[in-house]
Amino acid sequence: MAEFRDPEYLSENDHPTDRVRCPIHGFIRYSVNERRIIDSTFFSRLRFIRQLGLTEYAYPGANHTRFEHSLGVMEMATAMFDSLAAKKGGMMAGELGQVEWYADEPLRKARQVVRLAALLHDTGHAPFSHAAEKVFHKEGHETLSIKVVTDADKLGGLIDSIWPVGTAAQVAALLSSEPLEPQLQFLRNIISGEIDADRTDYLLRDSYHCGVEYGKFDHRRMIGCLTLRQATGGGLEIAVESDGIHTVEALILARFQMNAQVYFHRIRRVYDHFLIEYHKLLHAEGGLPAGGVLDLNDVVMLSQMFEDARSDVDGERQNLARRIIERKHPRQVYDTGDNADEDDFLAIKALEKELREKYTDVYFYVDDMSGKPVSIHKLFVKGDAPGVSRRLTVFEKDGTEKQIGEKSKILAKIPKDFMCFRVFADCPDEAKRKEISDFIAGKLRNG
Amino acid sequence: MKIKVNFSWELNEDQAILAEVVKRCEELGHKPGRTALQKIAYFLKRQGVPMSYGFELYHYGPFCQEILWDAEMLTSLGVIVDTKRTNGGSRYGVGESYSTEIAKHSAFLTSNSDEIDAVVKLLAPLPADTLEVVATLDYFFRYVSARGGSGPFKADVMAKFFEAKSQYVGREQWVGKLYDRMAAIGMVGA
Numbered sequence: 280m281a282e283f284r285d286p287e288y289l290s291e292n293d294h295p296t297d298r299v300r301c302p303i304h305g306f307i308r309y310s311v312n313e314r315r316i317i318d319s320t321f322f323s324r325l326r327f328i329r330q331l332g333l334t335e336y337a338y339p340g341a342n343h344t345r346f347e348h349s350l351g352v353m354e355m356a357t358a359m360f361d362s363l364a365a366k367k368g369g370m371m372a373g374e375l376g377q378v379e380w381y382a383d384e385p386l387r388k389a390r391q392v393v394r395l396a397a398l399l400h401d402t403g404h405a406p407f408s409h410a411a412e413k414v415f416h417k418e419g420h421e422t423l424s425i426k427v428v429t430d431a432d433k434l435g436g437l438i439d440s441i442w443p444v445g446t447a448a449q450v451a452a453l454l455s456s457e458p459l460e461p462q463l464q465f466l467r468n469i470i471s472g473e474i475d476a477d478r479t480d481y482l483l484r485d486s487y488h489c490g491v492e493y494g495k496f497d498h499r500r501m502i503g504c505l506t507l508r509q510a511t512g513g514g515l516e517i518a519v520e521s522d523g524i525h526t527v528e529a530l531i532l533a534r535f536q537m538n539a540q541v542y543f544h545r546i547r548r549v550y551d552h553f554l555i556e557y558h559k560l561l562h563a564e565g566g567l568p569a570g571g572v573l574d575l576n577d578v579v580m581l582s583q584m585f586e587d588a589r590s591d592v593d594g595e596r597q598n599l600a601r602r603i604i605e606r607k608h609p610r611q612v613y614d615t616g617d618n619a620d621e622d623d624f625l626a627i628k629a630l631e632k633e634l635r636e637k638y639t640d641v642y643f644y645v646d647d648m649s650g651k652p653v654s655i656h657k658l659f660v661k662g663d664a665p666g667v668s669r670r671l672t673v674f675e676k677d678g679t680e681k682q683i684g685e686k687s688k689i690l691a692k693i694p695k696d697f698m699c700f701r702v703f704a705d706c707p708d709e710a711k712r713k714e715i716s717d718f719i720a721g722k723l724r725n726g
Numbered sequence: 727m728k729i730k731v732n733f734s735w736e737l738n739e740d741q742a743i744l745a746e747v748v749k750r751c752e753e754l755g756h757k758p759g760r761t762a763l764q765k766i767a768y769f770l771k772r773q774g775v776p777m778s779y780g781f782e783l784y785h786y787g788p789f790c791q792e793i794l795w796d797a798e799m800l801t802s803l804g805v806i807v808d809t810k811r812t813n814g815g816s817r818y819g820v821g822e823s824y825s826t827e828i829a830k831h832s833a834f835l836t837s838n839s840d841e842i843d844a845v846v847k848l849l850a851p852l853p854a855d856t857l858e859v860v861a862t863l864d865y866f867f868r869y870v871s872a873r874g875g876s877g878p879f880k881a882d883v884m885a886k887f888f889e890a891k892s893q894y895v896g897r898e899q900w901v902g903k904l905y906d907r908m909a910a911i912g913m914v915g916a
Contacts, residue, residue, distance in 0.1 A: 418778050419778070456780040456781070456782070457868065457872070458783070458865050458866070458868045458869040458872065459869065460869060461869075461886070461889070461890075511889075511890065511892065512783070512886075512889050512890025512891070513886065513889035513890065621798060621799065621802040622802075624799075624802065625802055625803075649738070650795075650799045650802075651792070651795055651796075651799070652795065654791060657791065665785060665786075666784055666785035666786035666789065667784065667789065667791070667794070668784075669784075
C-alpha cells in the first residue's frame with residue numbers, strides 16, 4: 280500500500296471548512312460535523328472551566344480555559360497522526376485494518392477517532408480543573424469524560440449518528456486505561472503517553488498565558504521526528520528519529536520546570552487547598568447545586584462563593600469563600616525545594632504537630648502533597664530497576680535502535696518525579712513569621 | 727536515617743488496602759514482594775474493590791507506579807516494613823503502626839473483606855513469575871473478550887500473550903495450564 284500523504288475524510292461534512300484563531304497554533308480547523316460536537320452543551324461547558332484553577336492569583340494571565348486547550352490538543356493530535364501517516368501510513372493501515380471496526384477505512388476512521396478523543400478528553404473535568412478534583416471524582420475526571428463520550432443521552436448518541444456506529448466506543452477506548460487492542464495502542468499514546476498531544480498543548484499554552492518561557496520547546500520539530508515501530512507485543516509503538524532526541528529532552532525538562540514554577544506555585548497550592556476545603560464543606564452541608572459535575576463550572580461555583588462571602592453567617596465555609604474571593608492567603612514560611620523525599624515528608628508532618636501546639640493562635644497549612652510525587656516522566660534510564668519504565672525507542676540514522684535513556688545523558692539528569700513540601704502561616708506580623716520560619720529551619724536542621 | 731514518627735497520618739483507602747493485603751499475606755505465612763503486591767492489587771481492582779490505581783502493561787505485566795509510591799509511604803510510616811531479600815528485592819510485612827493507622831478504615835476494609843480474602847488466598851502462595859503470567863493472561867483475556875463474542879478465548883489470549891512475552895516461548899504448556907486453572911475458577915473465559 281502506498282504511504283498516506285494527504286488527509287482523507289469520511290464524508291463531505293468531515294472536510295475542515297471552519298476555523299478559529301489560536302494564539303499557540305495559528306488557525307485550528309474543524310469540520311461541520313465536528314462543529315456540532317464543539318457547539319454541544321457538554322463541550323461548551325469547558326468555556327467556563329479555567330485550565331489552571333486559581334493559578335491566575337499568581338500569574339494574572341492564566342485565565343485560559345479547558346475549551347481552547349481541548350481544541351489545541353485536537354490540533355496537536357492531528358499533527359502527530361498526519362506526521363506518522365506520512366512516514367508509516369502503509370504500516371498504520373495494515374495494523375489498524377486488523378481490527379474489525381477499522382477494517383474498511385482504517386486511516387480515515389482512525390484520524391477521526393483520534394481527533395474526537397483529543398477534543399473530548401477533558402469533558403469530565405470538575406470546576407477549577409484539577410484543583411478540587413478529588414472532591415468531585417474519586418477516580419479523576421477521565422471516567423466522567425468517557426461517560427460523556429459513550430452515554431447515548433450525552434454525546435454518545437450524537438457521535439454515532441454523525442459518524443459510523445461504534446465511533447463513540449472507539450473514542451472512549453482511547454481515553455480509557457482499560458486494555459486495548461495492541462494495534463490501537465499508538466493512537467492512545469498520541470492522546471496520552473510520554474510525548475503526547477495533551478502535554479504538548481498544555482505546556483505551550485500554559486506558558487503563553489502565564490507569561491513564562493519554561494514550557495516552550497520545539498514541538499514542531501518533535502512532531503516531525505516521530506515515527507512508528509513494530510512493538511514487541513504486537514501492534515505499533517511511537518518512536519523518535521535520532522534528530523528528535525533534543526526536542527524530547529526539552530519537553531521533559533519543560534514539564535519539570537512548569538511543575539516547579541507554575542503547577543506547584545506556592546500561591547496556587549494555597550488556593551487549591553482552599554478550594555478543596557470549601558467544596559468539601561459545601562458538599563457536606565448539602566450546598567452543591569443540584570445535578571452532577573456536568574451541571575457545574577467555575578462560574579456557578581464562584582457565584583456560590585460570592586454569595587457565601589457576602590453572607591452574614593460567620594461559618595467556616597463563609598470564611599473560606601472570603602479568603603478565596605478576597606485573595607487572603609497565609610504566607611509561606613518554609614519549603615523543601617523541588618526534590619523532597621520521604622524523609623522530608625516525615626519530618627514536615629512531625630513538625631506540623633509541634634507547630635500547631637506551639638503557635639496556637641496561628642493558622643497553619645502544610646502542603647504535603649499527600650506524600651505522593653508527581654511523575655515527570657516514566658522513560659527508561661540507565662540504572663532503572665527492570666520492568667518499571669516505559670520504552671521510547673530512538674532510530675539511529677544507520678537504522679539501529681536504542682532506548683532514549685541510553686542515548687540521552689540529559690534525560691538521565693532530569694528527576695523522574697517532583698515533590699515539594701511547604702508550610703504556610705496565617706500571620707500578618709512579619710517578625711513573627713520570621714520567628715516561625717527560623718523555628719522550623721532550626722528544628723529540621725537539628726533533626 | 728528514618729525519622730521517628732510522632733504524628734497521625736490519615737491513610738487513604740488505596741493505602742489501607744495495600745496494608746491490609748500485606749497483613750493477610752503474612753497471616754498465611756507469606757511476605758509479598760513488589761510483584762505480588764502489584765498483581766494482587768490488579769486482581770483486587772478486577773474484583774471490584776474500589777481503588778484509584780490504573781494499570782498499564784509493562785515488561786512484567788500489569789503495573790502501576792502509584793502502588794510503588796504508596797508502598798514506600800507505608801514503609802516510611804511504619805505501617806508495613808520492608809525486610810529486603812538477599813537479592814535486594816522487597817519483602818513486606820506488617821509494621822508497628824499498622825493497628826493505629828488502619829483503624830480509621832476498618833468499615834471500608836470490612837466491606838471489601840471477602841474480595842481481599844479470596845484474592846490473597848489464591849495469589850499469595852504463588853511465585854512472582856506465575857503471578858506475572860496470570861496477570862498478563864487476564865489482561866489479554868480482557869482485551870480479547872472486549873471485542874465481543876462468547877468464546878472460546880483461550881487460543882486468542884495465548885497468541886496475544888506470546889506476542890507480548892516472547893521470553894515464555896518454550897513454556898507454552900505451563901502457561902496453557904495456568905490459563906485452564908484460571909478458567910476453571912471463572913477468572914477468565916475458557
